[in-house]
Amino acid sequence: MEEFIARGFAATRLDDVAKRAGVAKGTIYLHFKDKEALFEELIRLAIVPLVNRLTAPPPPAAGGTVRDMIEGFARAFIHEVATTRRGDIVRLIVAEGPRFPAVADFYYREVVSRGLAGMRALIELGLARGEIQHKELARFPQILVAPAMIAVIWQSLFARHAPLDANEMFRVHLDLIFGERRTT
Amino acid sequence: MEEFIARGFAATRLDDVAKRAGVAKGTIYLHFKDKEALFEELIRLAIVPLVNRLTAPPPPAAGGTVRDMIEGFARAFIHEVATTRRGDIVRLIVAEGPRFPAVADFYYREVVSRGLAGMRALIELGLARGEIQHKELARFPQILVAPAMIAVIWQSLFARHAPLDANEMFRVHLDLIFGERRTT
Amino acid sequence: MEEFIARGFAATRLDDVAKRAGVAKGTIYLHFKDKEALFEELIRLAIVPLVNRLTAPPPPAAGGTVRDMIEGFARAFIHEVATTRRGDIVRLIVAEGPRFPAVADFYYREVVSRGLAGMRALIELGLARGEIQHKELARFPQILVAPAMIAVIWQSLFARHAPLDANEMFRVHLDLIFGERRTT
Amino acid sequence: MEEFIARGFAATRLDDVAKRAGVAKGTIYLHFKDKEALFEELIRLAIVPLVNRLTAPPPPAAGGTVRDMIEGFARAFIHEVATTRRGDIVRLIVAEGPRFPAVADFYYREVVSRGLAGMRALIELGLARGEIQHKELARFPQILVAPAMIAVIWQSLFARHAPLDANEMFRVHLDLIFGERRTT
DNA sequence: TATGAATGAGCGTTCATTCAT
DNA sequence: TATGAATGAACGCTCATTCAT
Numbered sequence A, B, C, D: 001m002e003e004f005i006a007r008g009f010a011a012t013r014l015d016d017v018a019k020r021a022g023v024a025k026g027t028i029y030l031h032f033k034d035k036e037a038l039f040e041e042l043i044r045l046a047i048v049p050l051v052n053r054l055t056a057p058p059p060p061a062a063g064g065t066v067r068d069m070i071e072g073f074a075r076a077f078i079h080e081v082a083t084t085r086r087g088d089i090v091r092l093i094v095a096e097g098p099r100f101p102a103v104a105d106f107y108y109r110e111v112v113s114r115g116l117a118g119m120r121a122l123i124e125l126g127l128a129r130g131e132i133q134h135k136e137l138a139r140f141p142q143i144l145v146a147p148a149m150i151a152v153i154w155q156s157l158f159a160r161h162a163p164l165d166a167n168e169m170f171r172v173h174l175d176l177i178f179g180e181r182r183t184t
Numbered sequence E: 001t002a003t004g005a006a007t008g009a010g011c012g013t014t015c016a017t018t019c020a021t
Numbered sequence F: 001t002a003t004g005a006a007t008g009a010a011c012g013c014t015c016a017t018t019c020a021t
Helices: A002-011 A014-021 A025-031 A035-055 A066-082 A085-099 A101-129 A135-139 A141-158 A166-178 B002-011 B014-021 B025-031 B035-055 B066-082 B085-099 B101-129 B135-139 B141-157 B166-178 C002-011 C014-021 C025-031 C035-055 C066-082 C085-099 C101-129 C135-139 C141-158 C166-178 D002-011 D014-021 D025-031 D035-055 D066-082 D085-099 D101-129 D135-139 D141-158 D166-178
Strands: none
Touching: A002 A014, A002 A035, A002 A085, A002 B002, A002 B085, A014 A025, A014 A035, A035 A085, A035 A101, A066 A085, A066 A101, A066 A141, A066 A166, A085 A101, A085 A141, A085 B002, A085 B085, A085 B141, A101 A135, A101 A141, A101 B141, A135 A141, A135 B166, A141 A166, A141 B085, A141 B101, A141 B141, A141 B166, A166 B135, A166 B141, A166 B166, B002 B014, B002 B035, B002 B085, B014 B025, B014 B035, B035 B085, B035 B101, B066 B085, B066 B101, B066 B141, B066 B166, B085 B101, B085 B141, B101 B135, B101 B141, B135 B141, B141 B166, C002 C014, C002 C035, C002 C085, C002 D002, C002 D085, C014 C025, C014 C035, C035 C085, C035 C101, C066 C085, C066 C101, C066 C141, C066 C166, C085 C101, C085 C141, C085 D002, C085 D085, C085 D141, C101 C135, C101 C141, C101 D141, C135 C141, C135 D166, C141 C166, C141 D085, C141 D101, C141 D141, C141 D166, C166 D135, C166 D141, C166 D166, D002 D014, D002 D035, D002 D085, D014 D025, D014 D035, D035 D085, D035 D101, D066 D085, D066 D101, D066 D141, D066 D166, D085 D101, D085 D141, D101 D135, D101 D141, D135 D141, D141 D166
């Protein structure tokens, strides 16, 4: 995966993949039909932790507010995805998705649609509890996660030009949605 | 450009580029040092219209509200970038940027930093006029454009799974920032 | 080697080398970094027999005269180098040496300097024994071998215009150095 | 010519030849059928001065000895050929001759055979005058010029390993042929 | 099951040659 | 006669894939 992330599908050499995996080049073909199958399998494998992150501990009990749940989730996402190698996987999917429909499909099914469904549920909970005012937000949960996605891309491309405090940005974003906080 | 968009840098064959351009393979080398130079030049060339889109019609006079200016701008961006081939250029830059620092640099300098500066100016105008309440938004103009970027990526990757009404999404996003509209 | 001899470095096609070697083109690159490395290795390999020819049978015992030793050696050189494919290797080195300093260096170190040192030793032995009169010859052992070198080049270039009896020429040359023979 | 000398026939680019000649690439084809024809013509042209050197002022009058004539000639040859770019032409002919029979033929006819004939004439004059003792030398005039040829090759290939005083070497060589000189 | 040497199709790049101007 | 942009065949090199061990 590291190799594919660093170089993209076409520019990655199976020689390097094998070396990194500590096996011989031929061994890859015992487990995967060809380079494309290997790539798709690896992406699938790499997506699982992302899914786990999403579906894992359904927001800690009922104690917290919806904002707390979302913020906690975002904080985890930013910490574990946006600022790590996992963020590059997302970028890799953006990069190779159009040439690997199977990859885009899988990612949409396992991550995007489920993630958006989860966000929509939280938004609706927020609306029900009166924490969120804007009803139409539930129609576009993408808006909720957009800054987190932007943070992922920013880290890969522009971090060295201008660092971005993703957590702080997301907090400001939540202020927009939930209204400004009095005290933190 | 079409070839690079469709296949990415590494998988694009100069044979195909030449054929598409209606010239012989060798002719490419009369104009570009090598494949990388060709790619970087093409990206540069393709970015110019994006920049023009950004800097062109300085929001129509003073008559309109800040929201109108932003909405007009977003509508233009979505119409001319997100839903066209130009959107794929943005995706291509996201995909190849890490392997082509020159490309990422150029894009940051010409598009990102200027775009964000423009957005920040509009946000500050909105704050001054009282249209925008949330002061901290000016610190993260990325939040303002995030849904537009998401729309670009969505079109490339997931349009066929679930179409996304980018204009409508952006309108909802602006409602969050400017407060809900009385009249639509 | 045959291919390089027949066409020179630049005009030799690796396709042909591979075909002649009975392997696929890619196989060459398992053993040599590139065409230059292949060429230099082949030259090195081809020079070894020349060196062996030089250093091998240390002139037969002490029985013979110095002239006999030199003549025996020259006869072997003419028979095994000048009139064979190995002679073309020498010509190849003359041809490509200036563009392959590593080749020229190696050839100088392994063949030329050792060969001249050997000749100088024989000349000094000849002087000590009174067989050779001309003291200064030891300063230029090149004079001793010059006709042999000329014979090598002649075979490659002019053999078809005018055959050259290299052995006979060398005998005349030795007559000059050792004085004419009484009995032949 | 400079280009062909520096790189050999195959590795020389007509682009560079044209640039060096101060004409456009196409212009070459107005004067020469193709690269081979250009090469052969250039060689022919370059050989002319060598020939002139050979046939020029037939040894100064009758005053001098045969040795003086040969020595004068050799000195001129070494000064004007062995240690100059013209020497590289000889090396170029050795290098490319086998692939360009026309070149080898021309060189043999214009230079080698005439040169050897001239040398043979001088040798016979030397024999007639009693300056040279060794009758058989006339059968192999190559022996007379061999050290000069060696000097040419040496300059190109080994000059930097070990400089060679060609004039001094040739003087020693002449001592062998004419007998040692009392006074110089 | 694992290896890695061998393969050869395929690609980037070069450069002799052409030809419209 | 001279130009130099354009051509495209050809070559060096790579790398996904195979297969004998």
